[in-house]
Amino acid sequence: xxxxxxxxxxxxxxxxxxxxxxxxxATLGTPDGAALHVPTYLVQLFGKYLCYAILAxxxxxxxxxxxILSLGHGAFFALGGYAMGMYLMRQIGTRxxxxxxxxxxxxxxxxxxxxPVAWWGFNWFAYAMLMMVLVPGLxxxxxxxxxxxxxxxxxxxxxxTQAMTFALYKEFFRNDFGFGGNNGLTDxxxxxxxxxxxxxxxxxxxxxxxxxxxxxxxxxxAIVRSKYGKALIAVRDSESRMRFLGYRVENxxxxxxxxxxxxxxxxxxxxxxxxxxxxxxxxxxxxxxEVAIWVAVGGRGTLVGAxxxxxxxxxxxxxxxxxxxxxxLFALGLLFVCVTLFFPLGxxxxxxxxxxxxxxxxxxTGTAT
Amino acid sequence: xxxxxxxxxxxxLAVLIALFGFILPSAAFADALDDAFSKxxxxxxxxxxxxxxxxxxxxxxxGAEILDALGDGRLYIDPLNKRVIYLTPAGDAFDAKxxxxxxxxxxxxxxxxxxxxxxxxxxxxxALSVGAADxxxxxxAAQDLFNNPNPKALAVVDAQLAKEKDESAKLALEQAxxxxxxxxxxxxxxxxxRAIAALAQRGDEAAKNDINAIAVKYKDPAIAGAxxxxxxxxxxxxxxxxxxxxxxYGLSAASVLLLAAIGLAITFGVxxxxxxxxxxxxxxxxxxxxxxxxxxxxxxxxxxxxxxxPVAFLxxxxxxxxxxxxxxxxxxxxxxxxxxxxxxxxxILQQVVxxxxxxxxxxxxxxxxxxxxxxxxxxxxxxxxxxxxLLSGAVFAMLLFVLRATSFGLQMRAVTQxxxxxxxxxxSTTRVDMLAFALGSGVAGIAGVALSQIDNVSPNxxxxxxxxxxxxxxxxxxxxxxxxALGALTLGLANKILEPIIGAVQGxxxxxxxxILFIQKRPRGLFAQKGRAVEQ
Numbered sequence: 001x002x003x004x005x006x007x008x009x010x011x012x013x014x015x016x017x018x019x020x021x022x023x024x025x026a027t028l029g030t031p032d033g034a035a036l037h038v039p040t041y042l043v044q045l046f047g048k049y050l051c052y053a054i055l056a057x058x059x060x061x062x063x064x065x066x067x068i069l070s071l072g073h074g075a076f077f078a079l080g081g082y083a084m085g086m087y088l089m090r091q092i093g094t095r096x097x098x099x100x101x102x103x104x105x106x107x108x109x110x111x112x113x114x115x116p117v118a119w120w121g122f123n124w125f126a127y128a129m130l131m132m133v134l135v136p137g138l139x140x141x142x143x144x145x146x147x148x149x150x151x152x153x154x155x156x157x158x159x160x161t162q163a164m165t166f167a168l169y170k171e172f173f174r175n176d177f178g179f180g181g182n183n184g185l186t187d188x189x190x191x192x193x194x195x196x197x198x199x200x201x202x203x204x205x206x207x208x209x210x211x212x213x214x215x216x217x218x219x220x221x222a223i224v225r226s227k228y229g230k231a232l233i234a235v236r237d238s239e240s241r242m243r244f245l246g247y248r249v250e251n252x253x254x255x256x257x258x259x260x261x262x263x264x265x266x267x268x269x270x271x272x273x274x275x276x277x278x279x280x281x282x283x284x285x286x287x288x289x290e291v292a293i294w295v296a297v298g299g300r301g302t303l304v305g306a307x308x309x310x311x312x313x314x315x316x317x318x319x320x321x322x323x324x325x326x327x328x329l330f331a332l333g334l335l336f337v338c339v340t341l342f343f344p345l346g347x348x349x350x351x352x353x354x355x356x357x358x359x360x361x362x363x364x365t366g367t368a369t
Numbered sequence: 370x371x372x373x374x375x376x377x378x379x380x381x382l383a384v385l386i387a388l389f390g391f392i393l394p395s396a397a398f399a400d401a402l403d404d405a406f407s408k409x410x411x412x413x414x415x416x417x418x419x420x421x422x423x424x425x426x427x428x429x430x431x432g433a434e435i436l437d438a439l440g441d442g443r444l445y446i447d448p449l450n451k452r453v454i455y456l457t458p459a460g461d462a463f464d465a466k467x468x469x470x471x472x473x474x475x476x477x478x479x480x481x482x483x484x485x486x487x488x489x490x491x492x493x494x495x496a497l498s499v500g501a502a503d504x505x506x507x508x509x510a511a512q513d514l515f516n517n518p519n520p521k522a523l524a525v526v527d528a529q530l531a532k533e534k535d536e537s538a539k540l541a542l543e544q545a546x547x548x549x550x551x552x553x554x555x556x557x558x559x560x561x562x563r564a565i566a567a568l569a570q571r572g573d574e575a576a577k578n579d580i581n582a583i584a585v586k587y588k589d590p591a592i593a594g595a596x597x598x599x600x601x602x603x604x605x606x607x608x609x610x611x612x613x614x615x616x617x618y619g620l621s622a623a624s625v626l627l628l629a630a631i632g633l634a635i636t637f638g639v640x641x642x643x644x645x646x647x648x649x650x651x652x653x654x655x656x657x658x659x660x661x662x663x664x665x666x667x668x669x670x671x672x673x674x675x676x677x678x679p680v681a682f683l684x685x686x687x688x689x690x691x692x693x694x695x696x697x698x699x700x701x702x703x704x705x706x707x708x709x710x711x712x713x714x715x716x717i718l719q720q721v722v723x724x725x726x727x728x729x730x731x732x733x734x735x736x737x738x739x740x741x742x743x744x745x746x747x748x749x750x751x752x753x754x755x756x757x758x759l760l761s762g763a764v765f766a767m768l769l770f771v772l773r774a775t776s777f778g779l780q781m782r783a784v785t786q787x788x789x790x791x792x793x794x795x796x797s798t799t800r801v802d803m804l805a806f807a808l809g810s811g812v813a814g815i816a817g818v819a820l821s822q823i824d825n826v827s828p829n830x831x832x833x834x835x836x837x838x839x840x841x842x843x844x845x846x847x848x849x850x851x852x853x854a855l856g857a858l859t860l861g862l863a864n865k866i867l868e869p870i871i872g873a874v875q876g877x878x879x880x881x882x883x884x885i886l887f888i889q890k891r892p893r894g895l896f897a898q899k900g901r902a903v904e905q
Contacts (some may be wrong), residue, residue, distance in 0.1 A: 146885070289712050330717055340709050341696065
């Protein structure tokens with residue numbers, strides 16, 4: 001099993017690395033209409049999927065390997081996105097509707113006269129990136145510390161993570177909270193001086209997302225294969241036993257939870273410049289639950305499967321909402337039901353079962369002759 | 370300049386005449402009316418307005434009919450015979466002065482009406498009915514006057530006050546008089562003191578405004594002092610009533626929460642299963658109400674909501690059984706995945722309802738006994754909220770009875786406490802699971818009926834309540850009805866107490882954070898189950 005996963009993992013890394021190199025070449029190096037040309041909108045679309053895949057890998061790390069079904073991972077994703085969005089807002093400068101060099105448009109619109117403290121420093125990319133890691137990381141640390149220490153587990157944990165994202169969802173909706181309220185942050189112009197509208201930047205963001213996905217996969221893989229990873233899996237399978245064996249279960253869980261939250265935030269930060277907007281709907285509890293189904297479809301506890309599931313489900317979503325909009329919820333709902341009932345191991349589980357059967361039949365025929 | 374002096378004298382005269390008109394009823398009527406009618410003949414808006422004031426002041430026997438006719442464009446002048454004629458809505462013509470029926474007149478000219486005239490009319494009709502025979506009408510008219518004080522009506526109010534016998538009408542008139550005094554720039558100090566006393570007795574926000582209006586007009590320290598203490602008294606009572614009102618809102622919010630959450634408490638408690646589609650069971654109940662209303666004959670329309678209660682229970686209960694049999698029972702050992710699967714079911718149910726009934730809100734009829742409000746002191750109690758509180762109390766009592774006094778309830782409690790032991794004692798746990806799920810979902814359906822009266826019936830109805838319901842269950846502890854009740858009450862009240870202090874959204878956020886922190890201290894809720902079954 002593990003050797004097969006390894007095989008699938010290396011294929012995945014190779015495919016992603018190839019995509020990171022070839023897609024920019026195919027979209028920038030070939031003229032429109034050429035056989036190998038990749039249109040820009042596809043680059044953006046798949047760039048978005050890659051960010052979702054990072055989020056899915058992050059969730060798989062805690063759910064698949066530690067049994068923590070977080071229904072609030074969308075919140076970490078969105079927080080990372082907001083950090084990036086705030087940087088991009090500050091870059092607009094005088095090109096906004098109100099041409100205020102310091103205040104983003106929505107603040108001028110709300111008659112604010114000075115920049116709120118929370119926004120200070122976001123004109124520096126490095127500071128924004130630091131916040132992108134720190135804010136979700138610290139939130140996860142505080143939340144996880146409280147939750148794991150008092151042994152909130154199972155569905156209870158799922159529900160309070162959902163409450164967490166729901167609270168943030170409501171908070172970010174308020175204009176007074178200072179992050180653009182209902183409309184969120186949008187109308188971005190450029191990143192690090194490069195225009196977000198240019199094809200080269202779009203292709204570049206795609207490549208960076210692909211590399212980030214590879215990195216999250218490799219980091220997660222390293223974590224779960226380490227000695228610590230073994231303890232993590234043991235906690236998933238029998239928490240009480242691990243505790244009686246003398247492990248600090250809460251610390252084991254907390255580490256995975258924080259790493260996972262930061263990973264999700266990175267996905268969110270890469271997501272925002274590619275879709276051009278971040279608003280409170282990213283915090284909606286439904287979004288976070290959807291992430292769980294991406295992981296379940298791909299196969300949880302496999303990492304590669306989570307990424308594949310995220311890309312596959314979102315590809316299907318794009319197709320359905322375009323072609324048969326009224327059937328998408330049916331399809332998604334059925335996916336939730338059928339995967340949990342009939343394919344609890346997801347795509348990866350089905351694949352490995354097929355390989356397993358073939359091998360067994362080979363062995364069987366081998367002994368017969 | 371000349372003209373305005375003339376007008377003012379005339380006005381004063383009219384009021385004087387009006388006063389005398391009440392005191393010396395007979396002859397003065399005719400003169401005042403003639404005077405008023407003569408202004409109508411000019412058929413100019415300013416003159417007509419003046420005529421309205423005069424007619425009001427004179428308060429002739431058919432005053433109301435005349436003014437009504439004027440408002441509806443049924444008042445005519447007959448220049449030939451120098452008469453004013455009004456038509457009834459049926460089309461019969463009467464002489465405005467004598468009240469005699471008039472037949473076949475030609476050359477009538479309609480009295481023209483503009484917005485200024487209409488405004489004057491509105492005030493006049495109010496003032497006129499201050500003298501109505503029915504005390505209820507008088508009170509109503511006085512309240513209208515209080516809300517739209519018209520200095521011109523002071524004379525009429527005074528006249529009526531002098532002879533008023535009905536105590537509550539007297540009170541209302543006195544308050545109306547106070548409001549009028551507050552709105553006139555040059556009332557006497559005695560009037561002002563009297564007005565403040567009347568307003569202090571009334572003691573609401575409007576009275577406070579009027580007292581303030583009076584206080585700024587007088588330098589007299591006695592009046593200022595009276596106004597100040599009156600306002601302080603009003604503030605105290607307003608604060609107390611405000612608290613009571615918030616308590617009522619909180620109770621009402623709690624009852625809605627309880628209805629939505631108590632079914633969840635049952636299913637969660639018995640099976641340890643999170644049913645994310647619980648909100649959709651509520652939604653189905655609301656749509657069941659809508660469908661029942663469509664099929665109920667018009668004569669029974671008022672009872673369709675009552676009829677919907679059992680129907681919604683059955684519909685949602687049946688949906689619950691189907692859900693349990695086809696999905697949930699295969700996932701008992703995997704609670705996290707139940708959560709995902711039931712979420713999928715909730716998406717499907719929403720889309721089914723959206724496909725069948727459309728995405729827009731459906732109108733559910735509110736019978737008279739569920740609409741409107743009444744006052745208890747300074748407390749406004751809306752009928753539908755009152756009934757929902759009663760309904761949730763009844764549902765709670767019934768569930769308590771089922772759990773405590775029936776053999777099914779006993780079995781359910783046994784399975785909740787220790788599934789395997791219960792099975793060993795011969796209880797069919799699968800049957801209990803199914804029935805418990807039916808019961809929990811059915812109660813959600815009943816919640817849907819209640820929500821159809823206060824919320825939009827749309828496919829998303831359930832989504833708005835599901836997270837709050839979870840919070841109630843998590844807070845109260847699973848498998849315990851009292852926990853759910855206490856959880857709902859705490860959250861409902863806390864929400865409404867926080868709302869005026871820090872705003873609705875902030876209040877909800879504070880509560881969510883509170884629950885997240887609370888669950889650290891008591892991971893299994895307020896009423897946690899004890900014993901070996903807890904660690905699973």
